[in-house]
Amino acid sequence: MSISLGYDPKSKTVSLGQGVDDASLALEVKQLNTLTAELIASGSDVPAVPTMQTFNKDLSVMIKKLYEGGVQAFKTGKFEDSAKQFSIGIEMISRRHKFESFQGTLQELSLFLMSRADAYLKTKEYLKAFNDADMLIGMMNCTPDNFLRRGVANFFLGNYEAARADYQRGLSFSENNVRLQTELNIVLDKILEENGDYL
Structure with a gap:
């Protein structure tokens, strides 16, 4: 399979030829152009x-x-x-x-x-808070406070089981964390209430 590429010496960018419709290749070309621009901006041959x-x-x-x-x-x-x-x-x-x-x-x-x-x-922008906390957990998955943040966001989004799981995961890294324990008790009560088992 042959792919035609173009090069603009003025902007120093590579482009896909006409009729090439490959999203992954387009992404790679975009990333290549970004790295090339940053390398040129660094002012040296090797960063x-x-x-x-x-x-x-x-x-x-x-x-x-x-x-x-x-x-x-x-x-x-x-x-x-x-x-x-x-x-x-x-x-x-x-x-x-x-x-x-x-x-x-x-x-x-x-x-x-x-x-x-x-x-x-x-x-009270819980979905945005969830997204930030979720990204934090992906970056630093041993930090109990990040599980607390995502758990609180999940709780207010109505995802009580997910909130419970987040609080429990946070407690596995810091079992004496009072805030996590308090929030876990609140969500457990809410789960019981939702299931009709709360007195």
Whole structure:
């Protein structure tokens, strides 16, 4: 099977030829163009080894200010503003160069996702809170507070069995966590009530 590719020397991008309708190939070409653009923007033939020392410090300062602004808005009860600040911060984190240290990016992203999930829980946007908590669990699956966040979101979405499972998983990492135990008791009572067994 032959595939025709095009190359634009002005924009330095590769494109699929006419009549090629392959979604996975189109995605690979898009990723190739993204990496090529980032490599060209780095200004060197070979990108530097990704370390915390080569992390973009200017972007880090802006991201830190957004985080502090979001935390301040959260403390003053402006939960919608807080969620917006954290969302902007997450957008900035996702714009980091692909050749930067993933360890630093992951730390920033997890901090913002935790905070935004908490803000979404306060604004009763439970599906968004669930999505953030679910992503956090995929990134850091040994953190009990992330199971608490997803469990609370599940509870308010009416997914009581899923909430129970989340609280129990969180307790498996921190069996003396009072908040997880309290929430587990609440959801167990709710499950009994839903089943008609509650007195």
